[in-house]
Amino acid sequence: MTTAEDFPTVWANLVTRWVTSDAASAEFPEVTPRSRSLLQQLDPVVLVNGIAVLTAPSKWVRTETEKKLSAHISEVLEREIGMPVTLSLSVKELAAEAPAENAPAAATAKPVEPPVQAVDADEAFEEPRRSSQFGDLPSVPPGPVHTPDLWENMDDAAFPHPEFTENTQANQPAVSSAAPATAAYAEPAQVAEPVTVTAGVPVTTAATAPAAAATHADDENRLNPKYTFDTFVTGPSNQFPAAACRAVAENPGKAYNPLFIYGQPGLGKTHLLHAIGHYARELKPEIRVRYVSSEEMTNEFINAIQGGPLALDQFKRNYRNLDLLIVDDIQFLQGKESTQEEFFHTFNALYQANHQIVLSSDRPPSQLTTLEDRLRTRFEGGLTTDVKTPDLETRMAILAKKSLLNGAAVPRDVLEFIASRNESSIRELEGALTRVVAYCSMTGEPITIAAAEVVVKDILPQDVKITPEMVIEVIADHFTVSIDQLTGPSKVRKIVTARQFGMFLTREYCEMSTTKIGEVYGGRDHTTVMHAEKKMRTAIQENTAIFEQFQELTQKIKSRARQR
Numbered sequence: 001m002t003t004a005e006d007f008p009t010v011w012a013n014l015v016t017r018w019v020t021s022d023a024a025s026a027e028f029p030e031v032t033p034r035s036r037s038l039l040q041q042l043d044p045v046v047l048v049n050g051i052a053v054l055t056a057p058s059k060w061v062r063t064e065t066e067k068k069l070s071a072h073i074s075e076v077l078e079r080e081i082g083m084p085v086t087l088s089l090s091v092k093e094l095a096a097e098a099p100a101e102n103a104p105a106a107a108t109a110k111p112v113e114p115p116v117q118a119v120d121a122d123e124a125f126e127e128p129r130r131s132s133q134f135g136d137l138p139s140v141p142p143g144p145v146h147t148p149d150l151w152e153n154m155d156d157a158a159f160p161h162p163e164f165t166e167n168t169q170a171n172q173p174a175v176s177s178a179a180p181a182t183a184a185y186a187e188p189a190q191v192a193e194p195v196t197v198t199a200g201v202p203v204t205t206a207a208t209a210p211a212a213a214a215t216h217a218d219d220e221n222r223l224n225p226k227y228t229f230d231t232f233v234t235g236p237s238n239q240f241p242a243a244a245c246r247a248v249a250e251n252p253g254k255a256y257n258p259l260f261i262y263g264q265p266g267l268g269k270t271h272l273l274h275a276i277g278h279y280a281r282e283l284k285p286e287i288r289v290r291y292v293s294s295e296e297m298t299n300e301f302i303n304a305i306q307g308g309p310l311a312l313d314q315f316k317r318n319y320r321n322l323d324l325l326i327v328d329d330i331q332f333l334q335g336k337e338s339t340q341e342e343f344f345h346t347f348n349a350l351y352q353a354n355h356q357i358v359l360s361s362d363r364p365p366s367q368l369t370t371l372e373d374r375l376r377t378r379f380e381g382g383l384t385t386d387v388k389t390p391d392l393e394t395r396m397a398i399l400a401k402k403s404l405l406n407g408a409a410v411p412r413d414v415l416e417f418i419a420s421r422n423e424s425s426i427r428e429l430e431g432a433l434t435r436v437v438a439y440c441s442m443t444g445e446p447i448t449i450a451a452a453e454v455v456v457k458d459i460l461p462q463d464v465k466i467t468p469e470m471v472i473e474v475i476a477d478h479f480t481v482s483i484d485q486l487t488g489p490s491k492v493r494k495i496v497t498a499r500q501f502g503m504f505l506t507r508e509y510c511e512m513s514t515t516k517i518g519e520v521y522g523g524r525d526h527t528t529v530m531h532a533e534k535k536m537r538t539a540i541q542e543n544t545a546i547f548e549q550f551q552e553l554t555q556k557i558k559s560r561a562r563q564r
Helices: 007-019 033-041 059-068 070-081 100-109 209-221 239-250 269-283 294-307 309-320 337-352 373-379 392-405 412-419 426-443 449-456 468-478 483-487 493-509 514-520 526-542 544-563
Strands: 043-048 051-056 086-091 259-262 289-293 324-328 356-361 383-386
Touching: 007 033, 007 043, 007 051, 007 070, 033 059, 051 059, 051 070, 051 294, 059 070, 070 086, 070 526, 239 259, 239 269, 239 356, 239 383, 259 269, 269 289, 269 324, 269 356, 289 294, 294 309, 294 324, 294 337, 309 337, 324 337, 337 356, 337 373, 392 412, 392 426, 412 426, 412 449, 426 449, 426 493, 426 526, 426 544, 468 483, 468 493, 468 514, 468 544, 483 493, 493 514, 493 526, 493 544, 514 526, 526 544
Parallel strands: 051 086, 259 356, 259 383, 289 324, 324 356
Antiparallel strands: 043 051
């Protein structure tokens, strides 16, 4: 087993073998010359509790690595060190001033970047003084343009790979048009003297005011603009949790604290959490709100530990000075004792200051047996509510809202036809609607029940169950690969494509979380599943061949389910 001390050596050896491997090598996924350049610019920091911390020389390198290599790196590291690995990427500070004799070389080695005017408060303290350990990394110019194949000809920007978040964009703060881009995780030029913090009172010194403003902007960017109360469809199944969420947004810390929302994946919990943040900020623009997934919080905590006492203190201030903390998928704190310990103290600090806490999970607090008892009892101390499966009218309304937001005019009878074919999975219903609209768009047919029947004719009755094993068997047969190859570490393109189909179809029909699906497919990280789902969902709408292949696989899977 690789230790934290061995990690830099393991990484250096891995990168050397990867960038010199042949295109046909089964050991490493094929990467473009530009991606090889990105790999060589990453610097290993530490491996802690299955989290590999790497630094990049610039924000551009970090962003490109997250988009093009994050899943590959996680899987290669997992195979190399023999344990599941989550990737944490940050930006290493570049020296503000280089010695005069090195100035010409630096000018040719580093791309010109805008002057730093504002630094995000979260990023400013996550990796303090790391450059003193590793020194500056030279920027490597991009390699030659790679000619894409069928899969790569779609812009990777359409498939952002999430970094420990259910929502990828949450980890990618948008750059304000009013200020130039800044290097993420850069250390401020001057560090303010330590400030005494009173529980519940924000720090507002001249040195920290700009950082506080940047923190507010970053937290705002964590909220998905599409997830508001206006776009959330309420019905008997979710009316009470929706009302509770509105009450919390209107009176944070006074109504239902903490608020704990649970339910099966795909029923709208994350939508409600984002809506709370948006509505609370709409009512009180000055309110300090943060939406975060438990995975993202864990990664920030690890970065803070590695950054030293100052970074850890900043991490605590960032969370304990909030007015409203929203944590999604709290069940993923299982097995992370240090993060649970820190969250316990953060929870207490916020609760005692009458600041609001909102949590979500796929099960009620009493069933979170892998979390510490003291956390579970605190979760149960407020209001616990569940999001149930919607009825037919609500399902139709959800489909109507989705079609409206996507700019597609779908007749009511078609919406009713689709909604009546499944009673439990909103995700499957929305997937069926997407396929119907895509089919009619590609064929030029009007959206009618007849056209919808062609696309969703094999949607199963409720008494037939699809298991992940059925999906894997069909995928293996269809692509003529073995189950061991499908769930193993192979990076042969044919197997990767088959695996992405399998993950997406398992997500569509098995009502499993991305974490559970990752476990089924060889113990992969949930972010890999999310990336595959996002890529496949877009591909079936834009590529006729992939759409037809998806239809064929769906029919085979459901036919096999009927035979069992």
